[in-house]
Amino acid sequence: MVTDAISTYLNKHTEAAPLAAFRILFGLLMFVSIIRFWYHGWIEKLYIIPTFHFKYYGLEFIEVPGQWTYLLFIICALSALCISLGYLYRYTSAIFFLSFTYIELMDKTTYLNHYYFVSILSFLLIWLPAHRYFSIDALRKASISVQYIPRWTIDSLKLLLAIVYIYAGAAKLNHDWLIEALPLKIWLPSKMHIPLLGEWLNQSWVHYLFSWGGAAYDLGIVFLLLFKPTRTFAFIIVIIFHLMTRVLFQIGMFPYIMIVSTLIFFDAGFHRKLLAFIARFIKADLSTFDNGVIADNIPGISSKIRIGIVSLFFLTQLIIPWRFMLYPGQLFWTEQGYRFSWRVMLMEKTGYANFKIVNGQTGNRFYVNNQDFLNSIQEKQMSTQADMILEYAHYLGDHFSSQGHEHVEVYVESYASLNGRGSQPYIDPSINLMSINKSLSHKYWILPLNE
Amino acid sequence: MSKTHYLLFMLLTMSMTYSACSSDEECCDPEIIESPSFDREAMLKDWADDIVIPSFENYSEALGVLKSANETFISAPTIANLESLRSRYIEAYASWQSVSLFDIGKAESIALRNFSNIYPTSIDKITSNITAGGYNLELPSNFVAQGFPALDYLMYGMADDDEEIVEIYNDAKYATYLTEVINRLDALANEVLADWKGSYREDFIANQASSATGSIDKLVNDAIFYYEKFLRAGKIGIPAGVFSGNTISDAVEAPYSGIYSKQLFDEGLNSFQDFFNGKSLSRSDIKSLRHYLDAVDAQKDGVMLSQLINNQIDKARTKSNELDDNLKQQVVGDNAKMLETYDELQKVVVLLKVDMLQALNIKVDFVDADGD
Numbered sequence: 001m002v003t004d005a006i007s008t009y010l011n012k013h014t015e016a017a018p019l020a021a022f023r024i025l026f027g028l029l030m031f032v033s034i035i036r037f038w039y040h041g042w043i044e045k046l047y048i049i050p051t052f053h054f055k056y057y058g059l060e061f062i063e064v065p066g067q068w069t070y071l072l073f074i075i076c077a078l079s080a081l082c083i084s085l086g087y088l089y090r091y092t093s094a095i096f097f098l099s100f101t102y103i104e105l106m107d108k109t110t111y112l113n114h115y116y117f118v119s120i121l122s123f124l125l126i127w128l129p130a131h132r133y134f135s136i137d138a139l140r141k142a143s144i145s146v147q148y149i150p151r152w153t154i155d156s157l158k159l160l161l162a163i164v165y166i167y168a169g170a171a172k173l174n175h176d177w178l179i180e181a182l183p184l185k186i187w188l189p190s191k192m193h194i195p196l197l198g199e200w201l202n203q204s205w206v207h208y209l210f211s212w213g214g215a216a217y218d219l220g221i222v223f224l225l226l227f228k229p230t231r232t233f234a235f236i237i238v239i240i241f242h243l244m245t246r247v248l249f250q251i252g253m254f255p256y257i258m259i260v261s262t263l264i265f266f267d268a269g270f271h272r273k274l275l276a277f278i279a280r281f282i283k284a285d286l287s288t289f290d291n292g293v294i295a296d297n298i299p300g301i302s303s304k305i306r307i308g309i310v311s312l313f314f315l316t317q318l319i320i321p322w323r324f325m326l327y328p329g330q331l332f333w334t335e336q337g338y339r340f341s342w343r344v345m346l347m348e349k350t351g352y353a354n355f356k357i358v359n360g361q362t363g364n365r366f367y368v369n370n371q372d373f374l375n376s377i378q379e380k381q382m383s384t385q386a387d388m389i390l391e392y393a394h395y396l397g398d399h400f401s402s403q404g405h406e407h408v409e410v411y412v413e414s415y416a417s418l419n420g421r422g423s424q425p426y427i428d429p430s431i432n433l434m435s436i437n438k439s440l441s442h443k444y445w446i447l448p449l450n451e
Numbered sequence: 452m453s454k455t456h457y458l459l460f461m462l463l464t465m466s467m468t469y470s471a472c473s474s475d476e477e478c479c480d481p482e483i484i485e486s487p488s489f490d491r492e493a494m495l496k497d498w499a500d501d502i503v504i505p506s507f508e509n510y511s512e513a514l515g516v517l518k519s520a521n522e523t524f525i526s527a528p529t530i531a532n533l534e535s536l537r538s539r540y541i542e543a544y545a546s547w548q549s550v551s552l553f554d555i556g557k558a559e560s561i562a563l564r565n566f567s568n569i570y571p572t573s574i575d576k577i578t579s580n581i582t583a584g585g586y587n588l589e590l591p592s593n594f595v596a597q598g599f600p601a602l603d604y605l606m607y608g609m610a611d612d613d614e615e616i617v618e619i620y621n622d623a624k625y626a627t628y629l630t631e632v633i634n635r636l637d638a639l640a641n642e643v644l645a646d647w648k649g650s651y652r653e654d655f656i657a658n659q660a661s662s663a664t665g666s667i668d669k670l671v672n673d674a675i676f677y678y679e680k681f682l683r684a685g686k687i688g689i690p691a692g693v694f695s696g697n698t699i700s701d702a703v704e705a706p707y708s709g710i711y712s713k714q715l716f717d718e719g720l721n722s723f724q725d726f727f728n729g730k731s732l733s734r735s736d737i738k739s740l741r742h743y744l745d746a747v748d749a750q751k752d753g754v755m756l757s758q759l760i761n762n763q764i765d766k767a768r769t770k771s772n773e774l775d776d777n778l779k780q781q782v783v784g785d786n787a788k789m790l791e792t793y794d795e796l797q798k799v800v801v802l803l804k805v806d807m808l809q810a811l812n813i814k815v816d817f818v819d820a821d822g823d
Contacts, residue, residue, distance in 0.1 A: 366694050
């Protein structure tokens with residue numbers, strides 16, 4: 001029964017237009033994002049200039065390739081453009097995923113949920129037939145050109161968005177967010193200079209409205225988008241919501257990525273019009289792609305493998321955000337299992353970490369000036385995240401040992417404040433961090449959060 | 452396209468245009484901004500008109516007096532004129548401590564602090580500049596051969612007793628160098644003051660953005676940076692060996708005159724606290740960080756954060772009052788007291804960088820990158 005239902009579902013087909021439109025818009029947005037990143041000088045500031053980079057556990061071999069980093073960004077930008085054009089899509093989609101993800105893995109400091117979203121979305125796109133309609137590939141190779149594709153391929157994008165939104169919403173269901181309206185209570189008053197909205201942002205009820213509204217939006221928007229009668233209304237809400245976050249916070253391209261992504265919920269008719277509009281613009285004829293062909297087997301790789309990979313992908317996506325349950329302690333304080341879980345703009349955490357280098361035999365000691373080794377973003381991120389504190393401590397220990405210091409022990413006097421609770425000691429100052437190995441196991445040397 | 456879809460498309464395009472505009476934060480008209488409880492614009496005005504500009508005026512005036520005392524001394528190098536030059540020097544140096552933290556605008560772009568107060572000064576560099584001539588004080592390599600630290604050496608360290616020092620300035624080479632160092636301090640100060648009195652004041656006040664480039668974020672970051680690096684570390688921590696493991700008594704501020712190093716520290720600490728509290732010579736009701744913190748009701752363990760910060764600064768001052776007027780003597784004689792002072796100063800850093808920055812939602816990163 002169930003297997004029948006599944007195979008019936010997997011054999012359902014739908015128009016390829018929505019996926020093609022998604023491909024075009026996503027590729028373009030990514031192209032613009034990368035140019036923007038370059039234009040702001042961030043390649044240099046965030047990757048080239050710093051001598052030290054924070055690595056992901058197990059991925060320490062991923063290095064910033066010096067001046068070649070620019071080439072990496074060029075490759076990434078060009079492959080994004082190729083995705084948009086649907087040119088050599090099977091390769092360029094993989095190249096985009098690999099280059100973009102490599103960039104993100106070079107330094108943990110710049111981790112952002114929306115970069116992670118782009119990474120996994122581009123991974124998913126590799127396995128979807130987004131290039132078989134209204135693309136250069138489909139023009140060049142008639143044999144792959146189709147008008148109808150398996151329905152699951154479009155549904156998988158909706159599923160990914162559903163996961164992102166609903167997990168983000170669920171993460172907001174906590175005491176600070178709902179009962180205290182934190183961290184919005186801290187963030188919003190400093191935006192009082194914003195036109196129109198500004199004068200409301202110091203009002204307590206506005207903080208609660210935004211907190212509860214934000215949680216409700218994240219939890220409910222996908223359902224409103226799925227349900228045809230509410231779809232147009234939902235999309236207007238999407239635009240207003242993301243526009244608001246764009247005005248209030250510095251979150252770069254994320255609002256546009258989400259606004260464009262949610263277009264996938266609209267039916268084929270809408271996307272056909274969108275494509276026809278683009279076609280007129282570039283003097284192409286959409287009807288040449290309307291060959292009535294239904295994609296059954298995708299050349300090169302069998303549908304079964306493709307479906308298997310995508311299923312496995314979603315399984316991991318559903319599980320990964322729950323891994324924090326393996327760790328004791330307050331998640332926002334320890335951040336064990338915090339990343340890759342759609343915990344977006346959820347807390348305000350500020351820290352300060354003062355490292356002490358001690359000669360274990362003589363007791364002679366001195367403090368480190370962090371600015372000698374880290375840029376301001378790195379220092380800021382490090383000072384509130386225990387894994388980065390440990391990694392940096394090891395770097396310092398190795399650095400001073402190589403400078404001829406003996407019996408080097410590294411201690412940290414660190415303080416952090418979570419959502420306005422006030423500064424309190426963060427890492428156990430009596431622990432020699434050189435004696436702790438990097439691992440995914442529980443970091444018992446994080447002091448407990450005093451509520 | 453159907454009507455609804457067309458409408459949606461327009462909305463989308465409009466939203467992108469609108470936020471593209473707002474992202475530059477240029478379109479924000481300061482006139483229509485009114486905050487219910489704390490007026491950020493008024494604070495910026497107060498900072499500019501009642502703290503920064505008057506401080507630079509005082510500083511510039513002190514340098515003017517120093518300049519004329521130098522002219523007197525150079526034309527007639529006597530012990531009496533040297534004494535009077537020295538007292539003008541220390542007045543100007545004390546006055547410098549109240550502008551050092553305003554490393555913003557012209558002061559930042561011309562590297563005012565680097566040209567005015569980098570120490571320890573380099574005797575070698577100064578000597579070779581004087582004897583070889585042809586130096587260019589505008590080069591960063593000459594940071595260590597000018598400013599107040601160089602003056603301290605030139606007025607106190609050139610010889611063992613005052614008569615010999617006076618004698619040296621009969622040599623035109625030495626007199627010229629002394630004059631050029633003083634004139635350069637004066638010229639740089641006036642350049643910064645002129646900019647504040649010119650267009651920069653408006654720019655400073657208009658830039659109310661709450662981002663790494665906004666005036667409030669920037670000046671608060673500057674003040675904290677000053678406190679950490681130049682006050683806590685420069686005046687106390689580095690000579691006390693906090694960052695090196697062994698004491699470096701020669702790294703105190705003004706080591707040749709010696710007896711002023713503690714006073715210069717006091718001036719720095721007072722200036723910082725006055726900036727925090729909005730204490731100004733011109734008006735008593737100006738708003739600063741203390742008021743801003745109180746307006747957002749920043750507390751820690753039931754006590755107002757502004758109170759905690761003031762208490763801790765006072766504690767550091769009390770501790771520092773046990774120090775000798777000559778910090779070099781203190782480091783050599785009883786460095787433990789230096790370290791104790793450092794520890795009290797350090798506790799302020801935590802309150803500033805963790806509690807205050809969070810309460811005011813001020814970012815410490817100077818790279819204006821995205822968040823999520």
